[in-house]
Amino acid sequence: xxxxxxxxxxxxxxxxxxxxxxxxxxxxxxxxxxxxxxxxxxxxxxxxxxxxxxxxxxxxxxxxxxxxxxxxxxxxxxxxxxxxxxxxxxxxxxxxxxx
Numbered sequence: 001x002x003x004x005x006x007x008x009x010x011x012x013x014x015x016x017x018x019x020x021x022x023x024x025x026x027x028x029x030x031x032x033x034x035x036x037x038x039x040x041x042x043x044x045x046x047x048x049x050x051x052x053x054x055x056x057x058x059x060x061x062x063x064x065x066x067x068x069x070x071x072x073x074x075x076x077x078x079x080x081x082x083x084x085x086x087x088x089x090x091x092x093x094x095x096x097x098x099x
Contacts, residue, residue: 011093018042020082033065034082034089041065043085048074064089 006014014036023031023044034043048061048071059074062085075081 005096006093008094011090014042014093015086015090018086020045020078032078032082034086042089043082045078045081045085062088064092066092 017037018034020032020034023029023033025031029046031044031046033041034045035041042065043062044065045060045062047057048059049057059076060078060081061071061074062081063069063071064085072084075084
């Protein structure tokens with residue numbers, strides 16, 4: 001089954017109503033989810049560890065809930081990581097599938 005892209009207007013509406021909530025597994029892994037109004041999980045946000053000193057947390061990273069789990073550079077706050085993830089989700093949701 002091929003995914004049909006959303007219109008820019010529909011994708012923006014999803015992004016504008018999305019909220020950041022604790023994931024069901026939060027007590028074990030400290031992950032958060034960015035969830036659409038219809039309860040669809042769009043983005044996963046989790047603490048990032050390592051960095052130059054390789055000790056302690058160095059920010060927050062995100063990945064899209066659909067598809068491959070690709071981590072991105074850490075962001076200073078959970079909210080900034082969620083916004084970056086939502087931007088990527090919006091681009092993914094509106095992109096025409098490759099032929």
